[in-house]
Each structure stands twice: as structure tokens, then as C-alpha cells.
Amino acid sequence: MKIRIAFFDSGIGGLSVLHRALKILPHEKFIFFADEDHVPYGTKSREEVLNFTDSAFKFLTSRNVKAIVVACNTATSAAVREMRARYSIPIIGMEPAVKKALELFPRQKILVIATPITIHGDKLHQLIDRYDSEHRTELLALPKLVDFAERQEFASIAVKKYLEDQFAAFNFENFGAIVLGCTHFNYFKDVLREILPSRMKFVDGSDGTINELIRQLGTNLIIGGSDSNSDSQVEFYFSERPVVESKDLNRIKKFLERLDSMEKIE
Numbered sequence: 001m002k003i004r005i006a007f008f009d010s011g012i013g014g015l016s017v018l019h020r021a022l023k024i025l026p027h028e029k030f031i032f033f034a035d036e037d038h039v040p041y042g043t044k045s046r047e048e049v050l051n052f053t054d055s056a057f058k059f060l061t062s063r064n065v066k067a068i069v070v071a072c073n074t075a076t077s078a079a080v081r082e083m084r085a086r087y088s089i090p091i092i093g094m095e096p097a098v099k100k101a102l103e104l105f106p107r108q109k110i111l112v113i114a115t116p117i118t119i120h121g122d123k124l125h126q127l128i129d130r131y132d133s134e135h136r137t138e139l140l141a142l143p144k145l146v147d148f149a150e151r152q153e154f155a156s157i158a159v160k161k162y163l164e165d166q167f168a169a170f171n172f173e174n175f176g177a178i179v180l181g182c183t184h185f186n187y188f189k190d191v192l193r194e195i196l197p198s199r200m201k202f203v204d205g206s207d208g209t210i211n212e213l214i215r216q217l218g219t220n221l222i223i224g225g226s227d228s229n230s231d232s233q234v235e236f237y238f239s240e241r242p243v244v245e246s247k248d249l250n251r252i253k254k255f256l257e258r259l260d261s262m263e264k265i266e
């Protein structure tokens, strides 16, 4: 029987989606695959990302998982279409939550921040063409945030300065929201909150992605049952290596703890 649901990301960004899944689906069991050997994806070529994603899919499908959530906007942009053609299990991709932000803030502008692959990819431009007839969306690639997140540098002077420099060209007067279009960016909500006007709200695609997972799995989901919070609820892999050393497990724990505090910031 297929038991686990896989979450895949280039690195620890996807933990922000898993973090929500653990709350919404507490009785499910998961595999979390962070491609730590190849992170970051967003500054590499689309072909490289396609190959890394395919290797991860080969590994995950060999573990007999019941679905794969691509908890990475970049891999979704570069590879999800090909993965759907190559693999027959349910595949849930992730796109910047542009539609949600436009609907929630019907008269204001929105800023989408993501990696260069996502910002320049056709997928995002098609999404914007489809839903933003009034041209209310602005785009900004923030490639350095992924490296900062991977080395657990979140609210440092360097991070703040980087963001201030990148935002310097924007006049945020008419902006209602910022879309976190990369799963690594959820770790920076406190520093972003300090820099951006309080009127600008955060919008991300985690809950939408999990709702789509629930829709696709339907009766294959565990709705009730035994207590879930056992140690084995999530099997972690860094690339194809099981994460077993306490220093690595502690690193993951620290990320999840930071996500607990970021979740409260609006």
C-alpha cells in the first residue's frame, strides 16, 4: 500500500509547505526531500533544474509514495510539465499566488518576489496574462535570499541591506500585498515586515497547494485515526541520503521553529 506523501524542494524552503501540511493533515505520513547537493535552483539553467527534478522524482517514485508535492516554485516552473508527462502519480505543483493576491486586493498593486527562473519563466507570465488584465502586478527576482536561508541567516544586517537595496526602486504607495513566490522566502517575514509598509500583506501559496493535494488524493487521504505525532511522521532526505545525524535533524528542527514564529506575522 502507498503510505507516504512526498514533498520535494531544492532545499529547506519546502519545509514551509510541509509545516502547513503537518497542521492540516496531521494523520498523514510524509517524505521530505531537500536537494541540498544542488541548491539553489533559481540561478541555474532550466535544463539543469529539469534534470535535478527528474532524479528526485526517480528516487521518490521508487519509494512508492502516493503523491509528489513540488514544494518549489522554481522546479514547478522549469519541470512540472515534463514530470507530469513522465510519471503517472499525482503531482501537485506550486505557483506564486498571484490570482489569490489579485482577488484579495482588487484595487491595489501587488509585488511578486521569487527566484530568477520563476520570474522570467513563461509559466508566471501566462498566469499574469490570464488574471491580471489591469496590469497591477510587479515582479522582482531575489536570488540571494535562498542562500541566506540555507545558511540560517535571516534577520541580519546583510539581509536587511540586500532587501532595502532591491526595494529601493519601488514606490509602495499603491501596493496592497507581497506574494512570496519562493518557498524559501517564508523565513524572512519578520525582516520584510520591518521594511515594507504595514498595509502590504503577505500572500503565499502553501495552503492552496495543500488544498489541491487534498482534492487530488480524495479518498486516499487519512482523515482520522491514530495519533500522528510520532517521530516517523516525516522521513527526511538530503538529496538521496536519509537524514539521521542529530546535527542535521537539529538544523531541520530550527527551521521548523522559525516557521512557527513566522506564521503569526501577517
Ligand code: DGL
Pocket (backbone or CB within 6 Å): 009, 010, 011, 013, 014, 039, 040, 041, 042, 043, 071, 072, 073, 074, 075, 115, 118, 146, 181, 182, 183, 184
Ligand atoms: N524554494 C524554491 C522555490 O520555491 C527555490 C529556491 C532555489 O533553489 O532557488 O522557488
